[in-house]
Amino acid sequence: xxxxxxxxxxxxxxxxxxxxxxxxxxxxxxxxxxxxxxxxxxxxxxxxxxxxxxxxxxxxxxxxxxxxxxxxxxxxxxxxxxxxxxxxxxxxxxxxxxxxxxxxxxxxxxxxxxxxxxxxxxxxxxxxxxxxxxxxxxxxxxxxxxxxxxxxxxxxxxxxxxxxxxxxxxxxxxxxxxxxxxxxxxxxxxxxxxxxxxxxxxxxxxxxxxxxxxxxxxxxxxxxxxxxxxxxxxxxxxxxxxxxxxxxxxxxxxxxxxxxxxxxxxxxxxxxxxxxxxxxxxxxxxxxxxxxxxxxxxxxxxxxxxxxxxxxxxxxxxxxxxxxxxxxxxxxxx
Amino acid sequence: xxxxxxxxxxxxxxxxxxxxxxxxxxxxxxxxxxxxxxxxxxxxxxxxxxxxxxxxxxxxxxxxxxxxxxxxxxxxxxxxxxxxxxxxxxxxxxxxxxxxxxxxxxxxxxxxxxxxxxxxxxxxxxxxxxxxxxxxxxxxxxxxxxxxxxxxxxxxxxxxxxxxxxxxxxxxxxxxxxxxxxxxxxxxxxxxxxxxxxxxxxxxxxxxxxxxxxxxxxxxxxxxxxxxxxxxxxxxxxxxxxxxxxxxxxxxxxxxxxxxxxxxxxxxxxxxxxxxxxxxxxxxxxxxxxxxxxxxxxxxxxxxxxxxxxxxxxxxxxxxxxxxxx
Numbered sequence: 001x002x003x004x005x006x007x008x009x010x011x012x013x014x015x016x017x018x019x020x021x022x023x024x025x026x027x028x029x030x031x032x033x034x035x036x037x038x039x040x041x042x043x044x045x046x047x048x049x050x051x052x053x054x055x056x057x058x059x060x061x062x063x064x065x066x067x068x069x070x071x072x073x074x075x076x077x078x079x080x081x082x083x084x085x086x087x088x089x090x091x092x093x094x095x096x097x098x099x100x101x102x103x104x105x106x107x108x109x110x111x112x113x114x115x116x117x118x119x120x121x122x123x124x125x126x127x128x129x130x131x132x133x134x135x136x137x138x139x140x141x142x143x144x145x146x147x148x149x150x151x152x153x154x155x156x157x158x159x160x161x162x163x164x165x166x167x168x169x170x171x172x173x174x175x176x177x178x179x180x181x182x183x184x185x186x187x188x189x190x191x192x193x194x195x196x197x198x199x200x201x202x203x204x205x206x207x208x209x210x211x212x213x214x215x216x217x218x219x220x221x222x223x224x225x226x227x228x229x230x231x232x233x234x235x236x237x238x239x240x241x242x243x244x245x246x247x248x249x250x251x252x253x254x255x256x257x258x259x260x261x262x263x264x265x266x267x268x269x270x271x272x273x274x275x276x277x278x279x280x281x282x283x284x285x286x287x288x289x290x291x292x293x294x295x296x297x298x299x300x301x302x303x304x305x306x307x308x309x310x311x312x313x314x315x316x317x318x319x320x321x322x323x324x325x326x327x328x329x330x331x332x333x334x
Numbered sequence: 335x336x337x338x339x340x341x342x343x344x345x346x347x348x349x350x351x352x353x354x355x356x357x358x359x360x361x362x363x364x365x366x367x368x369x370x371x372x373x374x375x376x377x378x379x380x381x382x383x384x385x386x387x388x389x390x391x392x393x394x395x396x397x398x399x400x401x402x403x404x405x406x407x408x409x410x411x412x413x414x415x416x417x418x419x420x421x422x423x424x425x426x427x428x429x430x431x432x433x434x435x436x437x438x439x440x441x442x443x444x445x446x447x448x449x450x451x452x453x454x455x456x457x458x459x460x461x462x463x464x465x466x467x468x469x470x471x472x473x474x475x476x477x478x479x480x481x482x483x484x485x486x487x488x489x490x491x492x493x494x495x496x497x498x499x500x501x502x503x504x505x506x507x508x509x510x511x512x513x514x515x516x517x518x519x520x521x522x523x524x525x526x527x528x529x530x531x532x533x534x535x536x537x538x539x540x541x542x543x544x545x546x547x548x549x550x551x552x553x554x555x556x557x558x559x560x561x562x563x564x565x566x567x568x569x570x571x572x573x574x575x576x577x578x579x580x581x582x583x584x585x586x587x588x589x590x591x592x593x594x595x596x597x598x599x600x601x602x603x604x605x606x607x608x609x610x611x612x613x614x615x616x617x618x619x620x621x622x623x624x625x626x627x628x629x630x631x632x633x634x635x636x637x638x639x640x641x642x643x644x645x646x647x648x649x650x651x652x653x654x655x656x657x658x659x660x
Contacts, residue, residue, distance in 0.1 A: 062559055094562030101560075106553035111575045111650060120571075121561040156651040172561065 007078060008035040009180050009212035010059065015072035017051075017058045026283045028054040028067065030236035036180065036212040036229075041203070043227030043244065044216045045259070049280055050233040052216045053102075056182040059214075060099055061089040077179065095125040098173035102185040104166035108157035114168060115153040121175050140171040144201055163194035170198065174205055181206070184216045199226055220263055224248055232256045235281055235291035242316030252318040252325045254296045290320065298322045342643070346636040353632045354405070357625055358398050366390065367414055367619035388414065401625070410629065411622030415615070420626035424608055429510045430501060431600070431607035434527055435592040437514065439585065441531035442538050447574075447581060449535075450542025455569065457547065465539060472536030481529040481602035488525060497522050499604035526603040530596055534588050541584055545577030579649050586642030594631040 017029040029051040036042045044052050057063050059074055061081060074081040076097065081089065093099075101107040109117060118137035119130060126133070134153070141149035144167040157165055166186060173181055183202065187195040203226055206213050215227055223230055223244060230247045232240040232255065240253040251257040258276040278295040281287060287294065289304040296303070300322070307321045314325075372384050385391050389400065404411065410421040449469075453462040489498035502522030504511040513519025549555060550573060558568045597609035604610070608627065615623040 060560055062556060090562050090564065092562070093560055099557075099560040101553055101557055103553060107557040109554040109558070109572050109576070110652065111579075112572070113651075120563060120567065124562045124564065124567075158652050169557070 008037045009040075009077060010036045010214075011073075011075040012055075012059070013073040013075065015055070015058060015074060016070045017054050017063055017067055018070050019067040021066055021284075024284045026067075027236050027286065028283060029058060030286075031072070032231075032233070032236075032238045034229075034231050034238065034241060036214060038179070038212050039206060039210045040229065041206060041213045041215055041227045043223035043230045044214055044233060045218065045220065045223055045230060046233035047218060047280055049283070051236040051283075052218075052233055053184050055233070056099065056184050056214065056216055059180075059182060060093055060097060061086070062093075062099075091125070094121055094178075095176040096178050097180045097182065098176070098178040100166075100169050100173050100181065100183040100186040103189050104162050104169055104186075105189070107169050108165055110157055112156075113153075114155055114157065114160075118153070118168075118172055118175065121172050125176050136175065137171075140175050141168070143174070143205070144168075144171045145197070146171070163190050163198070166190060166194075166198060167201075170202060170205075174209075174211075177209055178211060181211055181213045182216070183213060185218070186215075187222065188217070188219070195222070202226075220248065220259060232259070235286060236283060237291065237319060238317070239292065239319045240316065241318075242312075242314075246314055246316060250325055252312050252316055252323040253292075253320050254298045254322075254324060255292050257324060258295075298324075339640075342640060346640070349636060350629075350632055354402065354629065355398070357628045357632075358401060359394070361621050361625050361628075362394060362397070367621055405629070410626035413615075413620055413623050415618050415620045415623075420622040421630070423623060424611065424627055424630055427606065427608045427611045429512060430605060431593055431596055431609060433512055433514050434523060434530060434599075434605060434607060435589065435596060437523055437527040438530035438534065438592055439589055441527060442534035442588075443581075443585065445531070446535040446538025447542045447577075450539040451546045451569065451574070451577070453539065454543040454546025455550065457543075466543070469536040469539040472532045472539075477529065477533060477598045478602055480532055481526070481599055484525050484529055485602070496525050498525065501606060526599050526605050529603070530592060530599045534585070534592065537584065537588065538581060541580050542577055545580055546573055549573045549576045575649070579646065582645050582649060583642060586638055586645070590631075590635040590638045593634060 012035075013033050015029055015032050016027070019026040019028055032051075032055065034042065044055060046052050054063065054067070058069055059076075059081065061084070063069065069082055072082065076092070081092070084092075108114070115134060115137065118140070119133045122128070122133040122136055123130070137153065138149045141152060146152055146164065146167055152160075152164075152168075157168075160168065166189075170186070173183075181202075186202075187198050190198065199222060202213070202215075205211065215223070217223060227244050230240075230242065230244045231238045232247070232253065234255050240247060240251065240256045242252075247256060248260060251260055255276070258274075261274045262276060264273055276295055281291055281294070288306075290296070290299070290307045293299045293303045298320075302321050305321070307319045309317055309319050310323065312318055312323065312325050316325075368381060368385055368388075368390065372381060376384075382391075389397060392400070401411065408421075409419065412418065413420050413423055416423060449465045453465040456462045485498045488496040500522055501511075501513045502516065502519040504513050504516065504519055506512075513523050555568060555572055558572045563572075593608075596605075596607060597613055599605065600607045600609035601613055612624065612627050614620075615627070
């Protein structure tokens with residue numbers, strides 16, 4: 001998906017992250033591949049439990065036990081993160097790859113002042129004086145639209161509103177000018193007006209610095225406004241991948257179509273809202289063949305086999321034997 | 335902050351008043367000290383003279399009134415046994431108990447917090463499990479037995495490696511005799527201090543472990559990792575500061591009980607502190623000393639609680655704010 005022909009910032013190949021629990025192996029991420037180019041925003045969409053967040057944590061090497069990456073490559077600027085030692089990964093975290101978490105009320109340490117939490121992020125990666133680091137933090141706060149940064153730096157997190165805390169978290173993510181930012185539903189816990197501002201600021205920061213971004217969300221409206229590419233995840237796999245306009249205009253996978261259909265529209269007033277029937281299958285014992293089969297209106301006998309990754313005529317990837325749009329005639333992935 | 339402080343002070347005075355009533359009536363009920371004090375062959379007239387001299391012939395409320403009005407002037411009565419002021423007698427034993435309790439507190443913190451954090455960070459490792467098993471023993475084995483075993487191992491089997499009783503050599507610090515400044519005194523303190531610390535250490539281990547396990551799962555710790563901080567900084571700053579809040583609270587309360595109820599340890603190790611004095615006074619029905627001891631204990635608990643609350647403010651910024659509003 002590197003239209004400019006350059007090297008993608010991040011290239012994930014066949015990633016599998018499994019959790020080895022007492023009840024069995026949970027295949028949270030089960031063989032996914034995607035690329036993110038510099039300055040590009042990839043929207044990673046799916047229901048709760050589809051493996052979006054685990055994908056993000058896998059890239060950072062922060063998967064909690066009993067989970068671990070069992071297979072695949074995570075090529076970041078050509079280096080395979082899966083093979084890196086912990087101390088090498090630590091040097092990348094926060095400096096080259098940053099992450100923004102879902103709940104701003106929980107991401108800042110309640111007993112440490114903002115300046116402490118920001119300065120340590122700078123000093124962990126750069127050999128500069130505390131004063132200089134503080135100056136960088138001050139500028140970062142201004143950039144995300146926080147007024148009176150000097151006052152804010154000596155405050156504690158509980159003195160901030162949720163939106164303000166998320167701004168601080170975003171400022172921390174951008175502190176060391178990373179090449180990749182993974183944002184894990186960063187606006188879900190915020191109200192709509194704040195959400196709009198934060199999206200706008202995140203987009204600007206990425207454009208200005210050429211930072212690649214993975215925006216994990218279940219909100220299609222956010223993806224429509226923000227992302228360039230979209231990957232739709234279902235039960236640990238990417239079921240559809242392509243440019244935002246094409247995927248949202250004419251979904252090829254029945255699941256994507258269901259997601260889009262579930263968004264309440266203005267002209268559906270008084271009608272019952274559409275929902276995809278059934279529930280996400282337990283990742284402990286996924287059925288053979290297509291995981292979406294039991295909920296899919298298109299499903300028939302041909303869905304019992306593992307669906308291959310097909311390419312549609314307009315260049316999208318879709319993992320379905322009966323896609324809603326025309327496939328390439330040869331039927332195989334390029 | 336000042337309003338909060340004054341309100342706390344008012345509550346404290348009420349507690350002292352209530353305790354004064356309870357303690358006085360309670361001690362009055364345990365019996366007359368006269369029989370223990372006069373010679374068995376004394377006649378009725380001598381006995382009545384002794385009762386009148388001690389003021390025990392007056393009704394309870396009058397005795398209480400005299401006690402309170404004297405106490406307000408700083409006089410908690412004279413010991414029946416030693417015929418010296420009770421408060422003075424107790425305070426003369428206080429330094430011995432204080433230094434013992436503080437050394438025990440140091441052990442409890444500097445052993446308990448690191449061990450608890452190790453057990454919390456690696457709950458399934460051999461080290462973590464060993465620490466937790468050890469803390470169960472610290473909890474459940476009786477204090478006096480632990481003391482006797484310490485004496486048995488370090489004084490008997492190891493042939494006097496550490497002394498089994500007494501304060502050893504003392505030096506005067508600001509006019510108060512203390513043991514911890516001499517090598518001999520310190521060696522005498524070691525066993526009783528360990529004995530006194532064992533239970534508290536177990537408690538601190540459990541608190542620190544629970545706190546660490548909880549904090550380690552928090553998003554802010556994961557976020558700290560995502561910032562690329564070293565494991566060392568995450569544990570020593572991000573986790574440690576969060577677990578210190580419950581540890582300080584509990585230790586503050588426990589320090590009071592260590593000072594006030596070092597009775598068992600002091601008896602086992604013949605440590606001439608307040609606890610031993612209390613036991614001796616109860617046995618002799620030396621009423622003023624027991625009352626004065628309990629009153630001083632209540633006073634001490636209240637002061638320690640106030641100090642803990644102030645410390646709490648330093649550790650937890652959220653408390654600072656809500657108190658400022660109160």
